Amino acid sequence: MPLFICAGCSMRIERSMAAYWREKGKLLCSTCLDRQEMSLKTSDDDKKK
Numbered sequence: 001m002p003l004f005i006c007a008g009c010s011m012r013i014e015r016s017m018a019a020y021w022r023e024k025g026k027l028l029c030s031t032c033l034d035r036q037e038m039s040l041k042t043s044d045d046d047k048k049k
């Protein structure tokens with residue numbers, strides 16, 4: 001698989017071209033994905049309050 005640069009922390013990550021196109025060239029490593037998901041969940045919680 002080709003190497004890409006994480007859009008969050010510039011770490012080199014291996015992703016498929018399918019994932020690259022799905023994310024429109026903005027790929028995140030698993031650490032940044034976890035962080036993003038956590039902030040998304042947090043903002044969802046905020047909306048419920």
Ligand SMILES: [Zn+2]
Binds near residue numbers: 010011032033
């Ligand atoms: Zn990252």
